[in-house]
Amino acid sequence: MSIKVKLDNGKEAVYPEGTTCFDLYKEKTADNKELLAVLVDGKECDLGQPLPDNSNVALVDFDSPQGADIYRHSASHVLAHAVKRLYPEAKLGIGPAIENGFYYDFEFEEPISSDDLETIEKEMKKIVKERKQIRRREMSREEALRLFEERNEPYKIELIRDLPEDAAISCYEQDDFIDLCAGPHLSHTGMVKAFKLTGLAGAYWRGDERNPMLQRIYGTAFPSKERLQHYLDMLEEAKKRDHRKLGRELELFSLHEEGPGFPFFHNNGTVIWQELTDYWRIEHRRAGYEEIKTPLILNRSLWEQSGHWDHYRDNMYFSQIDEQDFAIKPMNCPGAMLVYRSKMHSYRDLPRRIAEMGIVHRHELSGTLHGLMRVRSFTQDDAHIFMLPDQVESEVAGIIDLMDRIYRVFGFQYRVELSTRPGKAMGTLEMWDKATNLLEKVLLEKGVDYRINDGDGAFYGPKIDFHLEDCLGRSWQCGTIQLDFQMPEKFDLTYIGEDGNKHRPVVIHRVIYGSMERLIALLIEHYGGAFPTWLAPTQVAIIPVTDRSHEYGRQIYDRLKGEGLRVTLDQRNEKVGYKIREAQVNKIPYMLIVGDREVKSGQVAVRHRGEGDLGADDLSNLIEKINKEIEEKII
RNA sequence: GCCGACGUAGCUCAAUGGUAGAGCAGCUGAUUUGUAAUCAGCAGGUUGGGGGUUCAAGUCCUCUCGUCGGCUCCA
Secondary structure, three states, X not given: OEEEEEEOOOOEEEEEOOOEHHHHHHOOHXXXXXXXXXXXXXXXXXXXXXXXXXXXXXXXXXXXXOHHHHHHHHHHHHHHHHHHHHOOOOEEOOOOEEOOEEEEEEEOOOOOOOOHHHHHHHHHHHHHHOOOEOEEEEEOHHHHHHHHHHOOXXXXXXXXXXXXXXXXXXXXXXXXXXXXXXXXXXXXXXXXXXXXXXXXXXEEHHHOOOOOEEEEEEEEEEOOHHHHHHHXXXXXXXXXXXXXXXXXXXXXXXXXXXXXXXXXXXXXXXXXXXHHHHHHHHHHHHOOOEEOOOOOEEEHHHHHHHOHHHHOHHHOEEEEEOOXXXXXXXXXXXXXXXXXXXXXXXXXXXXXXXXXXXXXXXXXXXXXXXXXXXXXXXXXXXXXEXXXXXXXXXXXXXXXXXXXXXXXXXXXXXXXXXXXXXXOXXXXXXXXXXXXXXXXXXXXXXXXXXXXXXXXXXXXXXXXXEEEEOOOOOEXXXXXXXXXXXXXXXXXXXXXXXXXXXXXXXXXXXXXXEEHHHHHHHHHHHHOOOOOOOOOOOOEEEEEOOHHHHHHHHHHHHHHHHOOOOEEEOOOOOOHHHHHXXXXXXXXXXXXXXXXXXXXXXXXXEEEOOOEXXXXXXXXXXXXHHHHHHHOOOO
């Protein structure tokens, strides 16, 4: 018997029955791709598996979509193998590949410390060197249960019990180590070429805080030492760009014990903040938005009406005024609802796009706070759009356009996700389907590339999320567009239709920046502190060479100030190199060096933080250039 | 909130249980400087906070606050 196989290069070939994927590619690793596994009819398979007849086969290397995951998943098995050798009593949790690496959860008899990682890493290296065969074993549920009972692995048994009735159960075995696993895996442990354990942390079994906390070991693995090193270098670079570090060095903001999670913005950070909101207002006025401001503290009755009292109380701050309960707002919606409800609306008034730079306070768990990224008080660039049902499509499209325009200005790439009905949701299935389909339709019409995030919608409606990617490829959720079926009901919002009757408007809740604090953190890291000139807290530093040129420097300073530029004059008794270094470290876009030569010629010597010495120029030319750069928000 | 680590001058970091130090920043003075750090001097601290062990605590124990890495949650 022979089998027919179609390769990914389009060629068909006939092989004897029992031919494995590995045989197929044995002679064919010449195209410099490291063969890790294969896709048989689109399904990931081990190299050792025999090929079925009439199958389509594609090679999987590290850089194919599944490759890195398979590779790192095998690395996680090597980790677990090493741990079991060193700590035979440790219980295995789960050990998947994740973005940029892998982890494995264990329950140790005695907690290990990060110093132990080195020992574990050494043992892993041994296992890699031993080139242990990795074998797949399929077995019945009973067999699997018996196996892991013998091996005293309660978490594995729990996993097997939760597998669907008809699921094929497979294990992977290397030497005396065996793990419940769907696979696929590399063929032997020697294929794991470069890895590093990167961290140790607590993690609840199955992510549920009611379950025991296991110890999670993080690691990463690459097909070569060079690529591993490259990744580690990137982590170093990320550390250099950390907004908490740059925020302190550039005097943008600070955090204090006296206000955990409540950031203090210093002048430099406030300048950036204001530039961002100024730009935001221009774009929103142009897009037909109104802007409001609503109170920070509102009566309990409002929060009962909005449902926050029941659903969000744990995250709220409270106060008592005249023996009445008040709450500090955790969201802006109820305020916007009151503004809408403060007058009668005709269908002709809609849509009403009501924006608010609203400060919200949320009592987040102490362990989640992180610089400006995760805080307890933040400003949302919120907007609530009240509209007729048949306006939803064009309004959503309008928001998507606005987001795209704004994100482009910062040079962000972004990813879009459509989140659908969660398990516990309000409203009928039909309503959800209709709304979700509508959002999807707009995305398709706009030609937006998106991903479905099943079951991740808000309880009150489906949403589209925008994840911004920074220059290191990390992504952060910023923008979101949420359809809200609940608020109009709860606040009994109405408009008078053409027919003279009252109708229910549709509400969209949306943010573009997300939170000012998070956006600023993201921008700090994205630009590595070197803000484009329009955002830079100081745009020009004037550096006189000696005190003979102080007066000339002062004239230049006054002129630039008059132009509305943010400028400093460095009259300290220091050498030019020293002043330049400091301006450079502070990432000031332009440095103007003025000495005897410039006093004589009436020019300025221009130095740019990125391009270096640009030579002498007339001040008016330079002002024109800088103003254009600011006007066009050149990155 | 939970698991783990950490907390020393404004910042980065030293200090076997035995007199708390350095570099940078700051201040003072000298130097008049041409594209990433001129030299010298001075000052700077209840070692996050409370309690305890000890002849003696930055160091050991305990409580607490905060920070960091995760879990969870989310903008």
